[in-house]
Amino acid sequence: MAQTLEPLVVRHTHRLPSPSGPAGSGDIAARQFDAALMSVGFKLSAGLLERLSGLSEGTVVGTAVRTLATVREIVGDHVRHNVYFVDFPANVPDTFDFWMRCIAEALADDSSRARTLDQLRGGVVDLLTLPSYGNYRHTYAEMLTAHEELIAAAGDRMTVLHLGGALDDETGALYLKLAGSATPLGEGGLRDLEILAGRCVDGPQPEAIPVRENRAVINRARLAAGADLLLDTVTDVLRLACAVSGGDVTLQEPTRFRSLPRPVRRALLAGLDSVVAAAPAKLADVTAHREAFKRLGERLHPHEYPRWPHAADVFAVARGEKEARSIDSRVEELLDRGDVTGAAMLLKSAPGKLFRSLDRLLRSAVGQDERDAVIGAVEQVAPLVSGRVALSLREHLHNRGEDSLPGKPGARRVFVNRTGRAWVTGDARPPVQPADRERLIAALDADMRRRLPDPGRLLVDPDVLDVALPLSGKATASGLGVLPRGSVSPVDGELLRFFVYWKQTERTTDYDLSALLLDARYKTITWLSYTTLTDREGEHSGDITEAPDGASEFINLRLGAARGTFIVPQVNIFSGEGFEEVEESFFGFMLRDAEQQGRPFEPRTVRMKSELRGPGRVALPLAFRRGRDGRWHAKWLHLYLKGTPSANRVEENRVSVATLLRGIVEREQLTVRYLVDLMCGGTATTVTEWDGRTVPDGPVTYIGLQRPDGLHPDSRVITPENLRDLIPG
Incomplete structure (x- = not known):
């Protein structure tokens, strides 16, 4: 269980539960662990390094192996990122020249010559039929030899891992935070909450569970453990039934209820009965989901349980046999x-x-x-x-x-x-x-x-002030460095590099990474994609058309050369499985200085990596906007367009993307700045701007993008990982 819970804590809190084991001289192993972490953009806090140094070497090594695997997955370094053009971004060919080369190679291949000639006579060549198109032509190892080592730069990301408490304390605290969240959790957060709920079923429970989806997954874990259910409305029972059936606990999509075991049926009926018995007026909630309740009643067989008459009333209302006006x-x-x-x-x-x-x-x-x-x-x-x-x-x-x-x-x-x-x-x-x-x-x-609570002494990182408050449902994807929809964050670097990775589950699946460049009026200037491999702004790494073992695509952009005002990366599904069907898919971006060199994917230059798990066939994770001062900023979107069933391309959706982008950009979100201003208004709160170096001696309320090392242990810390804690209940 510890091997499951420890990575979960690290992902959500960037804290490593205090390692336990025999005392010893683990200082050398601890420093080696720290060096290995730095190669992927993480490092140990001073307190964590000291703790590890006092443990045995074997304990430190075991901790290092587990933690390195976790942080590599956080940043996207747990998979091999190969590219079609072996020395990308160097020597990427002109698109037309590349296609002509693929046709020439097909004509030289006995197995494809006749088919290619037939297509040429017809005037249209299907790139997917050319043997050298869309598949890696070299191994991952061969790709690595084509690239020089990454030169370290002051701007490389460095995420600090802090020393946590005992594993049970960390998991209990995280459970209470997630369960009591004032805002909905994403898919990954709900999955982790259910794991924690099963672990903490006998421990303290939150005073309130404001988000109904959270309550549903908690109740599913409690149902599996035989514990009492936490129910407040009849809709809570409906959501739990959806969760048990593997359906949609948000009730946005209809759930096909499974045939439920008798103990589960009894628990659900008893829950309905107790809710209505305590407050008969809550029968009015049934009408909002009348059809779902009727279908659930067919699975629960309430007529077999006369000892729960109030549960039978629920289904009578659903069938229209009993009135309960909403x-x-x-x-x-x-x-x-x-x-x-x-x-x-x-x-x-x-x-x-x-x-x-x-x-x-x-x-x-x-x-x-x-x-x-x-x-x-x-x-x-x-x-x-x-x-x-x-x-x-x-x-x-x-x-x-x-x-x-x-x-x-x-x-x-x-x-x-x-x-x-x-x-x-x-x-x-x-x-x-x-x-x-x-x-x-x-x-x-x-x-x-x-x-809002009195923050006492307030320490604020100015870069966090334009981060949007997570108010609108699941406005943030899970990952590293991800901010809520509508947030604005500075982008400092000469080279901006996008990446997408996907691995198909069963069917051949082709994702296409593209980038659209727009002017200040949201008109198209150009784009980079598999149909435009190079332009003055940058290069595309080449089109990969299937991913049985995983595949990656990249776009390299020189920000100083970029025309226009907006850069909009997008992931188009050309064919195959959707974002919610593939085994894995994620998007991210890196920032580098021009002289850094390195492989196409370098984990310590990754600024953001987010899971792609949503509806639609076109993903818009974020956009980049050039300000009047010439500096670039990221505007976070986390959006999905419906697109078409197949052959989605940046050329075809550029108008709809521009229209949607305009609506998001021109809408103003409430940000952290708003709450900070309220905290300081009319109070004696002392506000200090975090300079990235000086740590106050006493406890503070710190609000920033990353927790500084050395804060007083009694400090309250708000970072993107727990930004929801800033929103009052």
């Missing part, structure tokens, strides 16, 4: 009658729904008296709404101001669902009245200031 239907009835004030008063009993309905209520209101009634209701219930919902409304109102008037001709709205699927539509909404907007913003700011 608050949504009652609100709709009032709005149909034009009673906006009555709808607002009713929604006070469901504060989250009131906040989510605010814009509609204000648009439906007739006159200032009705708008004042709606705003007054919001002010009264604001303390009862979760921090994430309150901040989401605050961000929404920020983007409903005069400077970004949605009702203007040509205005667009961008929608992003929980899985990252994005689409754009026109925006014809009338504006929110300026005075109403200002009153609401003032109320929300005052409430949020009240909720």
